[in-house]
Amino acid sequence: MQMEHIDQNLSAEKGKNNGEFLFYNAAEPPFTVLGAFEYGKDVFARRMPQSAAVTPKLSWLNTCNSGVRVCFKTNSPLLAVKADYVGFGRTTHDTLAGSAGINIMVSENGGPLKFADLIEPSFNELFDEVNGKPAAFRRTVDLKSAAERTVVLFLPVESAVRRLTLGIVPGSSLKPANPYRYQKPVVFYGSSITMGCCAS
Numbered sequence: 001m002q003m004e005h006i007d008q009n010l011s012a013e014k015g016k017n018n019g020e021f022l023f024y025n026a027a028e029p030p031f032t033v034l035g036a037f038e039y040g041k042d043v044f045a046r047r048m049p050q051s052a053a054v055t056p057k058l059s060w061l062n063t064c065n066s067g068v069r070v071c072f073k074t075n076s077p078l079l080a081v082k083a084d085y086v087g088f089g090r091t092t093h094d095t096l097a098g099s100a101g102i103n104i105m106v107s108e109n110g111g112p113l114k115f116a117d118l119i120e121p122s123f124n125e126l127f128d129e130v131n132g133k134p135a136a137f138r139r140t141v142d143l144k145s146a147a148e149r150t151v152v153l154f155l156p157v158e159s160a161v162r163r164l165t166l167g168i169v170p171g172s173s174l175k176p177a178n179p180y181r182y183q184k185p186v187v188f189y190g191s192s193i194t195m196g197c198c199a200s
Helices: 056-063 096-100 123-130
Strands: 022-025 032-034 069-074 078-087 102-107 114-119 136-142 149-154 160-168
Touching (some): 069 160
Antiparallel strands (some): 022 160, 069 149, 102 149
16 A cells, blocks of 8 residues: 555655655665665565564564664755654553654764654554554654754664655755765674663
């Protein structure tokens, strides 16, 4: 099912201009997706080959986006985020911010990443999903200035994103983020305590 057939506001045509923002599919260049085995298919990202997900629970966890991030550079003072989920993750031990939220960090002039915002579904959107409506939300983030910066979106820990669309103010720059200085990732293996879900 294509979300734009249900709600035209969720269309992700490349460079679509609704007058306020130019929207882009975050699974396509110039965006860089890190922490995923594959991305941009029927779900936004998978963390391992689907053939390795040998149980229904592993198949679901494979589409949850813990560790997946989207990186780019822009001088847009505002960022519009349209997030279409397979379903909002709900647990007894975590908040919606932790299980279904998107953390937005920025770096200016090559400095360290700093917290910019945390966006999450509202309880009304959660209840809408329970009542059969698509699991989706849209938020606008104030990036505070028109200075060029690197933006990194950390995707939800316990939710599967189907499609992520990002909008910038028309006339703003949009470039790939600089590659990591060290290309090989550091991998931590452990339980949910290692992940730090309920402590973050």
